[in-house]
Amino acid sequence: xxxxxxxxxxxxxxxxxxxxxxxxxxxxxxxxxxxxxxxxxxxxxxxxxxxxxxxxxxxxxxxxxxxxxxxxxxxxxxxxxxxxxxxxxxxxxxxxxxxxxxxxxxxxxxxxxxxxxxxxxxxxxxxxxxxxxxxxxxxxxxxxxxxxxxxxxxxxxxxxxxxxxxxxxxxxxxxxxxxxxxxxxxxxxxxxxxxxxxxxxxxxxxxxxxxxxxxxxxxxxxxxxxxxxxxxxxxxxxxxxxxxxxxxxxxxxxxxxxxxxxxxxxxxxxxxxxxxxxxxxxxxxxxxxxxxxxxxxxxxxxxxxxxxxxxxxxxxxxxxxxxxxxxxxxxxxxxxxxxxxxxxxxxxxxxxxxxxxxxxxxxxxxxxxxxxxxxxxxxxxxxxxxxxxxxxxxxxxxxxxxxxxxxxxxxxxxxxxxxxxxxxxxxxxxxxxxxxxxxxxxxxxxxxxxxxxxxxxxxxxxxxxxxxxxxxxxxxxxxxxxxxxxxxxxxxxxxxxxxxxxxxxx
Amino acid sequence: xxxxxxxxxxxxxxxxxxxxxxxxxxxxxxxxxxxxxxxxxxxxxxxxxxxxxxxxxxxxxxxxxxxxxxxxxxxxxxxxxxxxxxxxxxxxxxxxxxxxxxxxxxxxxxxxxxxxxxxxxxxxxxxxxxxxxxxxxxxxxxxxxxxxxxxxxxxxxxxxxxxxxxxxxxxxxxxxxxxxxxxxxxxxxxxxxxxxxxxxxxxxxxxxxxxxxxxxxxxxxxxxxxxxxxxxxxxxxxxxxxxxxxxxxxxxxxxxxxxxxxxxxxxxxxxxxxxxxxxxxxxxxxxxxxxxxxxxxxxxxxxxxxxxxxxxxxxxxxxxxxxxxxxxxxxxxxxxxxxxxxxxxxxxxxxxxxxxxxxxxxxxxxx
Numbered sequence: 086x087x088x089x090x091x092x093x094x095x096x097x098x099x100x101x102x103x104x105x106x107x108x109x110x111x112x113x114x115x116x117x118x119x120x121x122x123x124x125x126x127x128x129x130x131x132x133x134x135x136x137x138x139x140x141x142x143x144x145x146x147x148x149x150x151x152x153x154x155x156x157x158x159x160x161x162x163x164x165x166x167x168x169x170x171x172x173x174x175x176x177x178x179x180x181x182x183x184x185x186x187x188x189x190x191x192x193x194x195x196x197x198x199x200x201x202x203x204x205x206x207x208x209x210x211x212x213x214x215x216x217x218x219x220x221x222x223x224x225x226x227x228x229x230x231x232x233x234x235x236x237x238x239x240x241x242x243x244x245x246x247x248x249x250x251x252x253x254x255x256x257x258x259x260x261x262x263x264x265x266x267x268x269x270x271x272x273x274x275x276x277x278x279x280x281x282x283x284x285x286x287x288x289x290x291x292x293x294x295x296x297x298x299x300x301x302x303x304x305x306x307x308x309x310x311x312x313x314x315x316x317x318x319x320x321x322x323x324x325x326x327x328x329x330x331x332x333x334x335x336x337x338x339x340x341x342x343x344x345x346x347x348x349x350x351x352x353x354x355x356x357x358x359x360x361x362x363x364x365x366x367x368x369x370x371x372x373x374x375x376x377x378x379x380x381x382x383x384x385x386x387x388x389x390x391x392x393x394x395x396x397x398x399x400x401x402x403x404x405x406x407x408x409x410x411x412x413x414x415x416x417x418x419x420x421x422x423x424x425x426x427x428x429x430x431x432x433x434x435x436x437x438x439x440x441x442x443x444x445x446x447x448x449x450x451x452x453x454x455x456x457x458x459x460x461x462x463x464x465x466x467x468x469x470x471x472x473x474x475x476x477x478x479x480x481x482x483x484x485x486x487x488x489x490x491x492x493x494x495x496x497x498x499x500x501x502x503x504x505x506x507x508x509x510x511x512x513x514x515x516x517x518x519x520x521x522x523x524x525x526x527x528x529x530x531x532x533x534x535x536x537x538x539x540x541x542x543x544x545x546x547x548x549x550x551x552x553x554x555x556x557x558x559x560x561x562x563x564x565x566x567x568x569x570x571x572x573x574x575x576x577x578x579x580x581x582x583x584x585x586x587x588x589x590x591x
Numbered sequence: 592x593x594x595x596x597x598x599x600x601x602x603x604x605x606x607x608x609x610x611x612x613x614x615x616x617x618x619x620x621x622x623x624x625x626x627x628x629x630x631x632x633x634x635x636x637x638x639x640x641x642x643x644x645x646x647x648x649x650x651x652x653x654x655x656x657x658x659x660x661x662x663x664x665x666x667x668x669x670x671x672x673x674x675x676x677x678x679x680x681x682x683x684x685x686x687x688x689x690x691x692x693x694x695x696x697x698x699x700x701x702x703x704x705x706x707x708x709x710x711x712x713x714x715x716x717x718x719x720x721x722x723x724x725x726x727x728x729x730x731x732x733x734x735x736x737x738x739x740x741x742x743x744x745x746x747x748x749x750x751x752x753x754x755x756x757x758x759x760x761x762x763x764x765x766x767x768x769x770x771x772x773x774x775x776x777x778x779x780x781x782x783x784x785x786x787x788x789x790x791x792x793x794x795x796x797x798x799x800x801x802x803x804x805x806x807x808x809x810x811x812x813x814x815x816x817x818x819x820x821x822x823x824x825x826x827x828x829x830x831x832x833x834x835x836x837x838x839x840x841x842x843x844x845x846x847x848x849x850x851x852x853x854x855x856x857x858x859x860x861x862x863x864x865x866x867x868x869x870x871x872x873x874x875x876x877x878x879x880x881x882x883x884x885x886x887x888x889x890x891x892x893x894x895x896x897x898x899x900x901x902x903x904x905x906x907x908x909x910x911x912x913x914x915x916x917x918x919x920x921x922x923x924x925x926x927x928x929x930x931x932x933x934x935x936x937x938x939x940x941x942x943x944x945x946x947x948x949x950x951x952x953x954x955x956x957x958x
Contacts, residue, residue, distance in 0.1 A: 141609075142609060143607070143609060143950070159605070159607040160607070391839075392841075393838060393839065412841060413838060413839065413840070413841040414841030414842075414843075415841075416841075417840070417841045423839065425839060427835075430833070430835055430836075431833075431835045431836055431839050432836065432839065433833075433836060434829055434832045434833045434836050435832070435833070436832050436833075437828065437829070437832060441825070441828070441829075444825065445829065445836065445839075445840045446840060448822050448825055449822065449841075451822060454821050454822060454823065455820050455821050455822070456820055456821060456822055456825055458820070
């Protein structure tokens with residue numbers, strides 16, 4: 086197809102969930118040869134719109150036209166048969182299978198009798214065409230997150246996708262990997278594909294797209310050429326008001342050492358060494374940021390300092406007392422708060438209501454064998470008010486709440502006990518601008534009140550803003566600990582990719 | 592009408608579905624009722640095909656189960672073991688422990704209670720019955736603890752182990768009633784000597800409805816209060832919903848698996864105790880007619896709600912009693928099992944509709 090020709094057109098797409106309008110008469114056009122960014126805060130309706138395009142949801146009304154023909158999509162399989170493929174935030178890969186097996190799996194062209202060599206050859210040629218490095222014989226579990234993403238992209242191309250949709254593709258990548266990804270997406274567009282990616286980060290939009298559509302409150306507020314806009318205009322469109330970009334303030338002086346790690350080692354779930362001789366300390370009123378590509382031991386680090394994972398060597402000292410290999414319960418009573426990576430999967434119980442979820446860490450403090458339900462309700466109501474948590478009712482299952490509000494509730498609960506040490510993993514992942522700022526503000530308040538904070542983050546800007554020092558992790562080791570200045574940005578990026586200091590020349 | 596439109600409307604009509612965010616509240620009442628009707632309709636077709644009048648049969652079933660004071664009392668007699676075992680099974684299911692072993696735990700409870708009754712026949716009632724109660728519950732609980740320990744410590748699949756132990760328990764009771772415990776005055780029937788009067792649970796009036804009913808009702812209330820109001824019940828709810836969150840909150844999953852399985856087996860054991868002490872007044876071959884398995888259906892249909900378990904146990908008890916009534920009309924007993932199966936099948940299938948929205952669509956059509 087010719088460049089700039091309309092590939093897919095969505096007309097007046099409307100979709101509501103139990104009365105909430107997620108998409109309100111949204112028009113959206115994706116053209117051949119174009120990388121199109123879909124920008125918006127969380128809950129703006131980006132995912133819903135793309136779910137309609139991939140057959141996950143059926144719009145209540147509206148029309149989807151593909152190459153000038155109206156289509157109706159009933160399932161993702163239907164969509165891929167029309168050449169529409171989506172790479173989800175959480176990859177849908179079978180970990181013990183090889184790259185080739187994953188790609189052949191479920192493709193409608195795959196015959197009953199497999200010819201793996203043929204599939205492999207095709208994968209290699211696709212990968213070369215778009216400048217992606219991938220080993221077709223590697224098992225998926227051996228691959229880095231960035232590589233797995235490439236497998237997902239190739240999987241869609243192999244199935245004949247001409248419209249490729251990526252949901253928050255950069256969230257899990259290093260800065261260098263992000264550049265590579267945008268390079269690849271550009272090549273795909275050049276080859277005539279329509280590429281759409283969902284994001285809420287302006288920087289990426291400016292760096293990686295040709296056209297931008299901004300959604301706000303379920304409506305398309307603007308579709309603009311990237312070359313004709315800038316970050317401020319986009320921010321204004323996205324939030325609907327001027328951004329108050331007042332920097333957050335850091336106050337107070339560090340106090341005594343709260344957490345001390347001495348040559349700690351630990352294995353991951355696969356039985357491989359995930360942490361290697363980790364030694365560091367965090368003082369009261371200090372934030373230690375951990376930079377690194379996801380999967381380099383951050384999760385294990387968070388788990389050992391909260392008692393969720395056993396160490397295989399070394400010592401964990403909290404306020405002078407040895408806590409090595411004690412139970413999570415003892416860590417909790419020592420005043421260790423934990424904001425886990427997977428807030429709905431670990432930090433909260435989706436099917437229970439807000440009162441029950443707020444009880445999770447302090448139910449043991451209730452006297453006797455019974456729960457003090459009145460007290461718990463009061464506490465829940467107070468937290469909802471203090472932290473401005475939006476929910477339909479504290480008696481509804483919390484899975485109905487939005488990500489930002491869930492995170493606020495989690496923080497409210499964790500900070501309620503005046504923790505000595507806070508372990509927080511990707512605290513703003515998936516949150517919109519407003520919620521992100523609120524969460525960061527809360528972390529700084531805790532710092533001011535004398536909590537020692539371990540902040541594991543995937544966002545270097547966040548670390549620059551919040552951390553007092555930044556430790557870079559690569560393959561389970563702390564490569565170096567640096568002060569949070571933008572002069573160090575490149576060094577940090579290289580350390581994240583595994584280059585030692587000497588090679589970097591610091 | 593243009594050619595294009597004609598083409599569109601002639602598209603193939605197909606089914607598609609999407610997930611609901613929350614189960615629809617009115618559908619979660621309407622669908623089970625509709626499902627039961629569908630099951631009765633299907634079974635009715637089968638009955639009609641085999642030469643019976645389905646309405647007549649259903650009428651007889653209804654009449655037999657609920658149509659008279661006697662019918663209701665017999666229905667209650669069946670409901671007691673179903674409710675007790677159902678409460679136990681549901682407690683384990685809460686924590687996603689698939690205790691399929693209520694049948695075996697029932698047998699062990701019956702065995703232990705019988706041992707007390709037969710070994711110390713001269714105990715006064717006020718000591719005899721509590722001792723049998725404790726022995727029955729303890730034996731059922733310990734029988735469930737056998738698979739619970741490997742499950743808690745090593746992650747051994749409890750579905751298989753609890754099921755297997757059923758056969759062991761049933762054969763153990765058979766060994767006793769065919770062998771060492773057989774009543775010498777029993778004309779070689781596989782049953783023990785009758786218990787002394789002190790070992791018999793009080794009954795209501797002239798019916799067979801025994802004190803086990805109180806066990807079930809009180810049990811349901813206690814389970815409800817424990818789950819909703821106590822710290823420990825809170826732990827069970829959290830572990831059942833999200834083990835990762837439970838670990839994160841410092842709860843001991845190992846300890847709770849063992850405790851809950853012990854209690855689960857305890858309730859099933861109590862069902863066994865109340866059956867020998869309230870109904871048969873002796874231990875005998877086939878003391879449970881599959882109550883432990885039907886209890887799984889009871890637990891599932893009541894969505895693990897302890898009060899619903901009482902209601903569902905009563906209804907399924909009625910199905911059993913009503914089934915006996917139709918046998919006098921020449922309907923094979925297997926038909927009752929078939930209807931029971933059909934009802935479960937439709938209810939479980941119907942549950943899908945409360946969680947998913949199903950709609951028709953025309954391929955290529957503009958919605």
